[in-house]
Amino acid sequence: MSTAKQTVTDLLSRAGIVVNGRRPVDLQVHRERFYDRVLAEGILGFGESYMDGDWDCEALDDLITQVLRANLAERVRPLKMFWPVLRAKISNQQRKSKALRVGEQHYDIGNDLYERMLDRRMTYTCAYWKNATTLDEAQEAKLDLVCRKIGLQPGMKVLDIGCGWGSFAGYAAERYGVSVVGVTISKEQLRLARERYGHLDVEFRFQDYREVDETFDHVVSLGMFEHVGPKNHHTFMRVVDRCLSDDGLFLLHTIGTNLSRIVSDAWTDKYIFPGGVAPSALQITRAAEGLFTIKDWHNFGGDYDRTLLAWYANFERHRGELTDYDERFYRMWRFFLLTAAGGFRSHRNHLWQIVFAKPAGRVAYDSVR
Structure with missing residues (x-):
């Protein structure tokens, strides 16, 4: 098992989610690149990989509920996530021109x-x-x-x-x-x-x-x-x-x-x-x-x-x-x-x-x- 796969699998287990498990709340992975995308881009990679069909979940709302309750997003903080914060600090992203x-x-x-x-x-x-x-x-x-x-x-x-x-x-x-x-x-x-x-x-x-x-x-x-x-x-x-x-x-x-x-x-x-x-x-x-x-x-x-x-x-x-x-x-x-x-x-x-x-x-x- 790759390091990325092991890391993401372990993180999901903290929320009670089993990768490729049998319950509606369990996440089904179709492409192995899913793991690297999540670790590299956090929630952006998680969402985009879903849009691209890398994974599915029958009870997606329940999956997200458990992920949020377990604070998993706080445990995956790639460097790319810090640029939007810095940009928001130095500029007004909701000014009239935008x-x-x-x-x-x-x-x-x-x-x-x-x-x-x-x-x-x-x-x-x-x-x-x-x-x-x-x-x-x-x-x-x-x-x-x-x-x-x-x-x-x-x-x-x-x-x-x-x-x-x-x-x-x-x-x-x-x-x-x-x-x-x-x-x-x-x-x-x-x-x-x-x-x-x-x-x-x-x-x-x-x-x-x-x-x-x-x-x-x-x-x-x-x-x-x-x-x-x-x-x-x-x-x-x-x-x-x-x-x-x-x-x-x-x-x-x-x-x-x-x-x-x-x-x-x-x-x-x-x-x-x-x-x-x-x-x-x-x-x-x-x-x-x-x-x-x-x-x-x-x-x-x-x-x-x-x-x-x-x-x-x-x-x-x-x-x-x-x-x-x-x-x-x-x-x-x-x-x-x-x-x-x-x-x-x-x-x-x-x-x-x-x-x-x-x-x-x-x-x-x-x-x-």
């Missing part, structure tokens, strides 16, 4: 994919499953939860930073009679949002959040803060402060992590969310310090595990209709969805809804669940 990357690479890859994978409103953020049994119900429950948390009333004007395909704007305008301005850096999201909700009192713009400068009764941002980047967290909060009325509320819906980081893992950065970095609680509170008080902090990260599995089930069910995507893309997307589910199941990642208010604004706030 902000469009994630729109072009991820959100613009094809509305046909997202229409088949997501709920009927195309809500690409964590659903709320407390009293729901289907993805459609759970996503509407989440949208309604947001509306109730900020106390929407007819005639109010709301800013939606990172509006996606317009699910929140459409829901809030339909059910609560409010006016919504949504901003996105995805041309495909913008096109479809306007098609779907153009008949309502909503306005969708292709606009960087840093350019918004007008006053709103409330501000929401659902699943966009992960793209802001640590160097821009305080800038983001200053923009919200500039746009929020004195008595308004700001609801931030974001993936959160246990540790403060300035870069995401190399595979996710390269293939899924370029420049994306999920924040820690410390990074969020530091960014908001001096601008906002925290009225409520709600963690329902377990619901993201279930949401991701629902998206994956839809993706699998409609795979035959997605003829514009090759086998390597399919494996990439499967790796993305199921490893993300493992991230929440292992409690490495969380889903936070945080309600902020200005210090001089409202004092009382009743938490909504």
Whole structure:
């Protein structure tokens, strides 16, 4: 047995994973180069070797859950991993000139994919499953939860930073009679949002959040803060402060992590969310310090595990209709969805809804669940 094979096999055994074992969670190796790629490139080599068919796993989400719980990624730290960290320290990887990357690479890859994978409103953020049994119900429950948390009333004007395909704007305008301005850096999201909700009192713009400068009764941002980047967290909060009325509320819906980081893992950065970095609680509170008080902090990260599995089930069910995507893309997307589910199941990642208010604004706030 080669040294690389022995090392990787021993590492996986720490997580209870047997190479070429018989259980669904066990990893099946098809090409021996897998071992060298993992040791040379860490998570990037692990993910790329899966995309290339070097290995398989029936229960990929369970495999990732066990790997994360065993902290195996901390035991494989090739030198290549240090360059992205250094680059993030010396430059702003989410500055305006680079902000469009994630729109072009991820959100613009094809509305046909997202229409088949997501709920009927195309809500690409964590659903709320407390009293729901289907993805459609759970996503509407989440949208309604947001509306109730900020106390929407007819005639109010709301800013939606990172509006996606317009699910929140459409829901809030339909059910609560409010006016919504949504901003996105995805041309495909913008096109479809306007098609779907153009008949309502909503306005969708292709606009960087840093350019918004007008006053709103409330501000929401659902699943966009992960793209802001640590160097821009305080800038983001200053923009919200500039746009929020004195008595308004700001609801931030974001993936959160246990540790403060300035870069995401190399595979996710390269293939899924370029420049994306999920924040820690410390990074969020530091960014908001001096601008906002925290009225409520709600963690329902377990619901993201279930949401991701629902998206994956839809993706699998409609795979035959997605003829514009090759086998390597399919494996990439499967790796993305199921490893993300493992991230929440292992409690490495969380889903936070945080309600902020200005210090001089409202004092009382009743938490909504």
